[in-house]
Amino acid sequence: MxxxxxxxxxxxxxxxxxxxxxxxxxxxxxxxxxxRGPVEAVPVRPAAPEGAAPGRRVLRPWRLLPTPTGTPFTLTFAAVLLVTAFVAEHADPALVHALHQGSSTDVAHLLRTPVFVLVASALWVVGGVTSPYAVLFLLVLTALERRIGGLRTAGVFALGHVLATLATEVPVGLAVLVGWLPVSSLHRLDYGISFGVAASAGALAGLLRPWLGWPLLLVFGGTLVRDLIAYTDPMTNWGHVTALAIGVATWPWVRRRRRPARLDL
Structure with a gap:
């Protein structure tokens, strides 16, 4: 043959x-x-864990929460917030008010000790650990840190916290200067993590897949706009909207520094 x-x-x-x-x-x-030509090598995927459907990504819910090795910045920050929340809940009310007043980023403190109050004001949670922003803090910062690392996550949080604070307090100072607001506005109590969380949420939306990132941005942004329209606390509400916009503005930067994704949320 x-x-x-x-x-x-x-x-x-x-x-x-x-x-x-x-x-x-x-x-x-x-x-x-x-x-035929030479046979190309085909990559072999690892076998799915027992009980998991073939070809499906296995979700690990515990990765939604901070861990010592995976998200040390978020875990450490959360521990500090737990301590300050405990103090706010159980300490003498007069002492708590004095601590809040000393940490406030009002115009008077920003003129005297800007660095101290910008740091100290971010160590308190308005409403305690059960408030919506405390829950968002854990989920949003954990997810963000897993994607861009702790140092860059701290940078996004600080950027939103500082710039949104200045964007709301500087107009207050100018309004007092020209006589549009009373002098007491210079001592308006202002503290909390909400500006930093809003900026982190805006940055995270640019790292998630579109089917999840855009709904997160629309729902969270819609809630902030609704609060702004309600006009219950316009300065704080404008600060939240500004912080979210700052987070969205960081998309080019955070996308360039994204880690290889281990979990697509």
Whole structure:
């Protein structure tokens, strides 16, 4: 029996048994064998854990919360907030008010000790650990830190906290200067993590897949706009909207520094 080698030459060869398997890379067409090119290596995916559906990504809910090795910045920050929340809940009310007043980023404190109050004001949670912003803090900063690292997450949080604070307090100072607001507005109590959380949420929306990132941005942004329209606390509400916009503005920066994703939320 004759066969065709890789160069197309006809050579003699032993007859194959009728039931012999056809060699990989060769298929018969009209009774004549034809040589295919080299077979490319196909990457092999690791087997799914027992009980998981084949081809599906296994979600690990515990990765939604901070861990010592995965998200050290968020975990440490959360521990500090727990301590200050405990103090605010159980300490003498007069002492708590004095601490809040000393940490406030009002115009008077920003003129005297700007760095101190900008840092200290972010160590308190308005409404305690059960407030919506405390829950958002854990979920949003954990997800953000897993994608861009702790140092950059701290940078996004600080950027939103500082710029949104200045964007709301500087107009107050100018309004007092020209006589549009009373002098007491210079001592308006202002503290909390909400500006930093809003900026972090805006940044995170640019790192998630579109089917989740855009709904997060629309729902969170819609809530902030609704609060602004209600006009219950316009300065704070404007600060939240400004912080969210600052987070969105960081998209080009955070996307360039994104870690390889281990969990697509």
């Amino acid at each position: 004759e066969r065709v080698d890789a160069k197309g030459d006809v050579t003699a060869g032993p007859s194959a048994p009728p039931d012999a398997p056809v060699a990989e890379g060769v298929r018969l067409l009209d009774g004549m064998p034809r040589q």
